[in-house]
Amino acid sequence: MMDQRTVVKVRIMGEEYTLRTEASPEHTRAVAEHVDRTIRAILSGSSTMETHKAAILAALQITDDLYRERQAMEELGQDMRQLASDIRPLLPPTKRGDDAGAP
Template sequence: MMDQRAVVKVRIMGDEYTLRTEASAEHTKAVAEHVDRTIRAIMSGSTTMETQKAAILAALQITDDLFRERSALDGVTADMKQLASDIRPLLPPAKRGDEAGAA
């Protein structure tokens, strides 16, 4: 079995990291740039904040963003399922995709 992971070098807060990833180099670099920007934005609000503390706060902020997006996606998915359920009775029987329409 061949290893499909690529080695990608990224820079976060001036430090270089070598990452092994199955994602594309472009994606991995974009993720690292987002993390770097988030840490820098947090640190810009304080002249004395340690990098480690800023990294933890950035992780919390990024995770909060992820959870909010997942929740929004769940809402859209539920809305789409409800819409499909509402529309199904309006379709001709052959287009409903249920056994009653197929008979």
């Protein structure tokens, strides 16, 4: 199998990083820009915070956002499964997707 990694240079907090990634360069740059914006937003709220501490807080914030989105997706999936379960008896037997309509 061929390795499809590309090299992308990004800048975060004025530092250049060379990343090897399977993601597109556009995606990788967007992710790096999001990290940079998040760190800068944290630093703008404090005149004395060190950059590495702001980076840790940014990582925590971004991870919290990720976990909340995952939870929301799980809840949406549960809601969709429940809706499908509620609707299934209302469908004609041939459209239910089970063996109820089989002869």
